[in-house]
Amino acid sequence: MDKITLTIDGKTVEVASGATVLEAAKSVGIYIPTLCYFEDLEPYGGCRLCVVEIEKMRGMPIACTTPATDGMVVKTNSPDLLNVRRTALELLLSNHPCECLTCDRRKKCGPNDICLRSVGVTDRCALCPSNGDCELQKVAEYLDFHEMRLPHNPREYPVDTSNPFFVLDRNKCILCARCVRACNEITGVGAIDMAYRGSQMKVATLGDKPLMESICKSCGECMVRCPVGALAPKDMSRPDSEVKTTCPYCGVGCEMYLGIKDGRIVSVRGDKEGKANKSRLCVKGRFGIKEFVHSPERLTKPLIRKNGVLEEATWDEALNYVAQKLAGFTGDEIAVLASAKSTNEDNYVIQKFARAVLHTNNVDHCARL
Ligand code: SF4
Ligand code: SF4
Ligand code: SF4
Ligand code: SF4
Incomplete structure (x- = not known):
């Protein structure tokens, strides 16, 4: 494959022709914040956090959709870029429970501590399934976001708990469309889409029915790509260690990691390096393992x-x-x-x-x- 050479933040970068500016930056460890980008999904350019400056190009192009070209000179970090990114983040947060991001006690609080902020119990960051592992928190930290300057209008959607394995809490959704793209591009099911327009926009099934009344196959590919706590497993146990294995269910041979805590399987994740599955799993592999392994109903005698x-x-x-x-x-x-x-x-x-x-x-x- 042809190679091209460009300069990013003063570093010479060689990448295969066809790579985007974001991929080129990633390849040499230069961090550009993103929320809608996901490495195995088509670029979307929705969150506008990955703006960069490129010599001889007007404005601030988006790194995830701009192809890298030979001789290009890119800057990923300047006061102007940080300002634009902060504004983009605030717009994303205008109806997200952002107390979690602005509270100065966030890092000190444990899940069982009493909240010292005057916020509703449901807004406590410690109660969000993504707390501590949330891409929005990471981006907010990188952008040194501590204060919401725009009007803040949290949504009040009922949480869709119809799926037996994961919830869809649209109040925490940042409309990045990763879930919709995963359901279309990876599973080919198309159970969900971005419905309605403007402030009413939300992830929805056909006819806005609960997930379990749609054509959803419960594979969880959407859930594992959600950057926040909007699509989250019902069982949020976090493992202490992981063991690599192969899914026992069918001949595809998907490779996976079983998460272990106190000698029990508490989670399953697909292996990105798995040749047959490249991290993907179906409902059986992702959600059909831990229950039967530890089921008290297992036969132990003939x-x-x-x-x-x-x-x-x-x-x-x-x-x-x-x-x-x-x-x-x-x-x-x-x-x-x-x-x-x-x-x-x-x-x-x-x-x-x-x-x-x-x-x-x-x-x-x-x-x-
Ligand atoms: S999704 Fe992330 S930012 Fe939002 S409440 Fe949960 S942990 Fe906080
Ligand atoms: S669980 Fe699978 S089928 Fe259902 S919405 Fe998510 S990606 Fe689509
Ligand atoms: S549910 Fe998650 S993945 Fe889907 S659009 Fe909302 S934030 Fe993005
Ligand atoms: S995860 Fe699904 S497709 Fe993959 S090996 Fe297991 S049963 Fe087969």
Whole structure:
């Protein structure tokens, strides 16, 4: 691929032709604040935080949509740029609960501390699922934002809790459209869109119905790209460590990290480096793992049905019983159904048992639950 060379903040940067100014800056570790940009989504240019100055170009172009060209000279940091970015941020915050960003105690407060500000309990930053991991907080910090100068009109939308795995709280939405683009560009579902215009604009399903009454597939690809607490998992447990593994459910083989806390799986995230999935997961991989692993309803002893009732049995009893029953059948009369909730190794053994011992190729597992 052709290479081009440009200068950003005095640094010489070489990138592949076709890269944007933002990508070129990122490639050498130069931070330009963004909220609507996401690396695997088409550029949107909605938040206008990534304005830069480019020699021989008028105004302040947006870095995420401006192609880098050979010989270009870019400045990402000047008092004028910071002023424009601060104004863009204030506009974004004009109906966001911004007390969270202006409170000088924010860094000192723990989730169980008593709020010393005179704000509604629901405005407390400690209660926002994104607190501490919020891109808006990071951008506000970078821009040294402490005071709201524009009129502030928080919205009062009911929170959509219809989805079993995540909530959509439009009161915290900054209209970056990452979720809409993820649902269109990544999943190809198109369950949500930016609906209405002007101050009424919001993320909505067709007919403005709750998410679960739409065509949403609950994959959560929108949720993981939301920069704030507007789309957030219902279970906000944060892990102490992560273990890399492969989703057991289907043959795609998506790679993922299981988040662990106190010996239990509390979160799942797709691996960006995963060749098959590049961080993406479907509903089964993202939300269908932690419940069954720790479910108290898991069978820990074999059961044999006697007179229509399942009764606990020992392993010897169960294995003898199954061996006797199977002895009466051969080949195509037998089918073996395994489970995606078993380990890969267990599934390997059962298909070997089916083919080599029972002489049947009727084996299935796939993503059966
Ligand atoms: S989304 Fe971010 S800025 Fe908004 S309330 Fe939550 S933590 Fe604060
Ligand atoms: S969960 Fe998946 S299908 Fe549903 S709105 Fe989000 S991206 Fe679209
Ligand atoms: S819900 Fe989140 S991702 Fe979607 S537009 Fe609002 S802030 Fe952006
Ligand atoms: S079940 Fe879903 S997450 Fe798991 S490997 Fe298949 S496509 Fe990937």
